[in-house]
Amino acid sequence: MSFENLNLIEPILRALKTEGYTTPTPIQEQAIPIILQNKDLLGCAQTGTGKTAAFAIPIIQLLYQDRLQHKEQKTIKALILTPTRELAIQIGESFAAYGKHTGLKHLVIYGGVSQNPQTDALKRGVDILVATPGRLLDLMNQRFVHLDHIRMLVLDEADRMLDMGFVHDVKKVIAKVPAKRQTLFFSATMPNEIQQLANTILTKPEMVEVTPVSSTADTIQQALYYVDKSDKRALLAHLLKDKEIKTALVFTRTKHGADKVVKDLVRIGITAEAIHGNKSQNARQRALSNFKNRTTRVLIATDIAARGIDIDELTHVINYELPNIPETYVHRIGRTGRAGLNGIALSFCDEEEIEFLKDIHKLISKQIPVEEGHPYPMSPQAIMAKHQEGAKKGGGGNRNGSGNTRGRGYGRHDRGGNSGSGMSGRSGDRRRG
Ligand code: AMP
Numbered sequence: 001m002s003f004e005n006l007n008l009i010e011p012i013l014r015a016l017k018t019e020g021y022t023t024p025t026p027i028q029e030q031a032i033p034i035i036l037q038n039k040d041l042l043g044c045a046q047t048g049t050g051k052t053a054a055f056a057i058p059i060i061q062l063l064y065q066d067r068l069q070h071k072e073q074k075t076i077k078a079l080i081l082t083p084t085r086e087l088a089i090q091i092g093e094s095f096a097a098y099g100k101h102t103g104l105k106h107l108v109i110y111g112g113v114s115q116n117p118q119t120d121a122l123k124r125g126v127d128i129l130v131a132t133p134g135r136l137l138d139l140m141n142q143r144f145v146h147l148d149h150i151r152m153l154v155l156d157e158a159d160r161m162l163d164m165g166f167v168h169d170v171k172k173v174i175a176k177v178p179a180k181r182q183t184l185f186f187s188a189t190m191p192n193e194i195q196q197l198a199n200t201i202l203t204k205p206e207m208v209e210v211t212p213v214s215s216t217a218d219t220i221q222q223a224l225y226y227v228d229k230s231d232k233r234a235l236l237a238h239l240l241k242d243k244e245i246k247t248a249l250v251f252t253r254t255k256h257g258a259d260k261v262v263k264d265l266v267r268i269g270i271t272a273e274a275i276h277g278n279k280s281q282n283a284r285q286r287a288l289s290n291f292k293n294r295t296t297r298v299l300i301a302t303d304i305a306a307r308g309i310d311i312d313e314l315t316h317v318i319n320y321e322l323p324n325i326p327e328t329y330v331h332r333i334g335r336t337g338r339a340g341l342n343g344i345a346l347s348f349c350d351e352e353e354i355e356f357l358k359d360i361h362k363l364i365s366k367q368i369p370v371e372e373g374h375p376y377p378m379s380p381q382a383i384m385a386k387h388q389e390g391a392k393k394g395g396g397g398n399r400n401g402s403g404n405t406r407g408r409g410y411g412r413h414d415r416g417g418n419s420g421s422g423m424s425g426r427s428g429d430r431r432r433g
Contacts, residue, residue: 253323
């Protein structure tokens with residue numbers, strides 16, 4: 001299958017060639033024909049699958065063809081709602097890349113920066129608007145944005161939008177969009193709330209599902225490092241001695257933690273910057289572009305700030321701290337190994353994080369291979385303490401009923417996967433349908 005087989009117009013095919021895309025990804029192969037037939041779409045796909053192009057390409061094509069027929073003026077005809085500024089900017093970059101020979105105008109709006117450049121651009125007229133919900137509502141209330149000519153609406157990363165508390169804003173926006181429209185709805189997970197939201201805004205949608213959230217891309221090599229919390233800093237420094245690690249995105253749970261890792265790395269001469277919610281939008285953008293052009297080798301991010309960060313050829317993701325929400329692990333490591341490239345995801349796990357690790361194993365239905373023989377192994381006391389705590393909890397949820405097996409497994413020997421959580425994970429697959 002090539003892009004030529006998808007009945008795309010020449011200006012788009014030319015742009016894709018410049019981008020170096022030769023074959024559509026599975027979500028593109030499935031979604032583009034559906035969208036080109038003006039049908040609603042419910043897409044279950046995580047980031048890294050090529051979903052942005054899956055909606056951007058057909059939107060550009062439909063609007064371009066409409067433009068040829070109707071010679072319409074620049075009113076907003078497509079609206080893409082997305083949870084974070086970084087994601088909005090990246091979607092904007094996709095529209096710029098794929099639409100560069102079409103003359104269509106797009107604009108990205110988000111909060112945290114002056115609204116003036118955005119309102120000036122709105123006054124000049126745009127065809128495609130990419131927006132985060134808060135700033136959009138704000139500019140709608142100020143009457144800079146009018147949605148009455150929208151004919152295509154995209155909800156991107158709907159699950160994250162819900163997690164971040166945007167659901168009311170999203171509903172308010174949708175209420176202002178004409179009912180007669182084509183709606184495309186993308187979410188990495190499909191819990192009930194998301195399903196219900198989808199039901200209220202989609203009409204007879206076609207469903208496309210590419211990578212269930214519980215699975216991790218096969219192209220990503222994963223490894224687990226059991227380590228004491230106090231040794232994480234040294235372990236990170238040790239790993240980064242490897243010159244093969246050209247770029248690494250390091251995740252921490254907190255903003256404070258991110259800043260601390262930056263300081264530690266800078267102190268030993270490794271270029272590092274942090275990206276998180278306490279940084280100004282400009283600082284975040286600067287850190288991101290320094291990382292993209294490899295001025296900075298290591299970018300340290302919290303989950304919300306990193307959502308949707310799209311870095312071509314990112315080789316390594318390092319989980320300095322494991323996330324307490326298992327789905328986040330899948331999102332994080334999905335930053336690497338994009339569009340078929342190989343990626344490596346290394347995760348640190350200290351004593352307190354073993355519970356998080358169990359949830360992750362359950363979700364991905366497999367055990368992350370344990371890296372043995374690194375210079376900072378978890379102390380035997382920590383393993384023992386954890387084991388005893390588990391035993392005190394009265395068998396502590398070991399579904400195989402063998403506390404001993406689990407305790408031993410914490411050390412380095414659970415690669416074989418007989419320690420309970422892997423097995424129960426398979427039957428308790430949390431994929432939501
Ligand atoms: P997304 O899932 O939309 O975040 O896209 C993930 C990455 O894959 C981005 O860096 C895209 O530029 C890239 N990409 C998307 N579609 C293709 C394709 N058909 N061939 C090669 N790379 C692609």
